[in-house]
Amino acid sequence: MHILKNDSLEIKIKPRGAELSAINSIKNNKGFMWHADPDVWGGHAPNLFPVIGCMKDDSYTYDGKTYPMTKHGFVRRNDDFKVISKSETEIIFRISSNDDLYKMFPFQFELDIYYKLNDNILTINHMVRNIDTKTIYFSLGGHPAFTCPLYENESYEDYILEFEKAENSQSYLLNMENGLVTDKTKPAFTTDNTIQLRGDLFNEDALIFKDLKSRTVTLKHKTKGNILTVKFKDFPYLGIWAKPNAPYVCIEPWIGIADSETTNQKIEDKEGIIALDAASVFNASYSIEIDKRHLV
Template identity: 30%
Template sequence: MLTISNEYLTVLINPLGAEVTSVKDNASHLEYMWQANPVYWPRHAPILFPIVGRLQDNQYQVNGQTYQLTQHGFARDNEFRLWSRTPSSVTLRYASDDQSKTKYPFDFALTVKYTLTAHQLKVAFTVDNPSDQTLPFSLGAHPGFNVPFGDVFNKFEDYQVTVAPKRVYQRVPLVGPYSDSTHSVPLDLTHPLRLSHDLFDHDAQVLTLNDQETTVMLGTPRDDHGVALTTTAPYLGIWSPYPKQAPFVCLEPWWGLADDVHATGELTSKVAIQKLAAHAQFNAGYQVTYF
C-alpha cells in the first residue's frame, strides 16, 4: 500500500488497480472513503478502463473478431507500476501486454497521478496511444464515500447532493445495465437532490455535463463534513447499490457510457466512445475537496 500525506490528509493507494482505499483527516481521523465491506460492495474507488459500465452480452467486435470484456473493464484488477513518488504525490502506470490484448487488442498506456494540496486530492489521468491505429476506449472513476461520514446520529436520508452550476440537467436513463441515450430526461438540480435508497432503484443517476466544469457536493445540513468533486467529464454517475441499504454513495466522473440499448456490438460505434489518434495523448481528471 502506498501512502501520501500532508498537514491535513493521509491517503492510501493500492497499486492493484491504482485504487484509493482511504482518505483520512489527520486531526479528527475521520474516514471519508467507503471501506469495501463485501456485504454491500467490495471496492473503494476503482478506475474504469477500457470501458465504462457493461457491454451487451459482455462482448464487442473489432475488425470482425469478437472479444469478451466484463463490466467496467480490467484496469481495476491489474497491478499498476510505480512511476514516480513524492511525500504528497504518486504516479502509477499500467500498459498493454499479451494478457490485456486477449481482451482488448490495442496498445495503450494508462497513467494516474494523485496529488495532495491542502484539503484537496487531485486525480489526473493520461491515456497514451503508442500505435499507428486509432485507440477506442472509455475511462471512468468510481470513488465511494461514506454516508454518514462520521456522526453516527446522521442517517443516509439526512444527506444531499448539490450540483453547481445549478440548472436542469439531462439524465441518461438506464434500462437494466444499459444506457438509453436517445431518451434523456430532465433532472432539476436547481435545488439539492435529497438522498434516499430508492433514488437508485433503476441503478445510477447519470448526468450529462457536456464537458462543462461541474462541482458535485455530498454532505448534510446537520454538520460540516462532506466532499466536493469537480470535473469536466462529459458524464457523471451518482450511485449506491439498490435494494441494499448501503451506507455509501459514489460520485463518478465518466468519459464514456455503458452500451446503449441499441448497441451494434462494434466498439468503434459504441455510445460515447473516445477515439484517440495514433501516437496521441488523452488527458482528463477530477479533484475532490474533503471538509
C-alpha cells in the first residue's frame, strides 16, 4: 500500500491497478472512500483503460482482426504498474504495453497515473503516450466510490448530488442483459441541478450522461451541506452508480462510454474514443475536494 499524507488528508493507493483505496481525515480519521465490501461491491476507485463499460461480445475489431476486451478494460486489476516517482504528497504509477497486453490491445503505449495531494484536494492525472508508429485508440476514466451516508444516524435519502449548472440532460439506459447503451433515456434530475439519492435509484444500473453542462458535482447532505466535490473538466461523459440499496455512490468521470447496441465493433468508430497520433501525448485529470468542515 502506498500512502500520501499532509496536514489535512491521508491517501492510500493499492499497487494493483494503481487504485485509490482511502481518503481519510488526519485529525478525526473520518474515511470518505467506500471500504470495498466484497459481499456488496469489491471496488474502491478502479482506473478504467483502454475502454469504458462493456464491449459487444466482450470484443472489438481493429484492422480486420478481432480482439478480446472485458468490461472497463485491463488496467483495474493489473499488477504490472511500476512506481516512477514518489514523495510525501505525490506519486506516479506507470503501465506499459507488453506481449500479453498486445494480444488484447495491439498498440504500443505508456499510461501514467499521477496522484497529487494539495491541502484538502486530491488530483488524479492520466497521461497516455503513443510510443507506436500508428494512431492508437482508447478511452479512460475513473470510478471512485464514496461512503454515503457518511455519519451514523443518517440515511441515503438525506443526500443529493448537486451540479454546478442547471441541466436538461437525461440518463441513457443500458440493456440490462448485455450492458450495452441503448438509445432510450429517462429523466434523472430531481431539480434543475440536483439528483436525489435513494436506494432504488440504480435499479436499472448506472445513470449515464453524455451532454452535461456541468463539470463539477458535489455530494451534499440536505441540511449539513457539502461533503465532497468532484471536478472533471477534461471528461465529457459522467456515470453515477451504486449497487441498489448499498451505502456508497460512485461519481465516474469518463472519456468514452460502453458500446452501443448498434455498434459496428470497430474501435476507431467507437463513441467517445480518443485517437492519439504517433509520438503524441494525451492528458486528462479530475479532482476530489473534501469539504474542510469534515476534517476537524
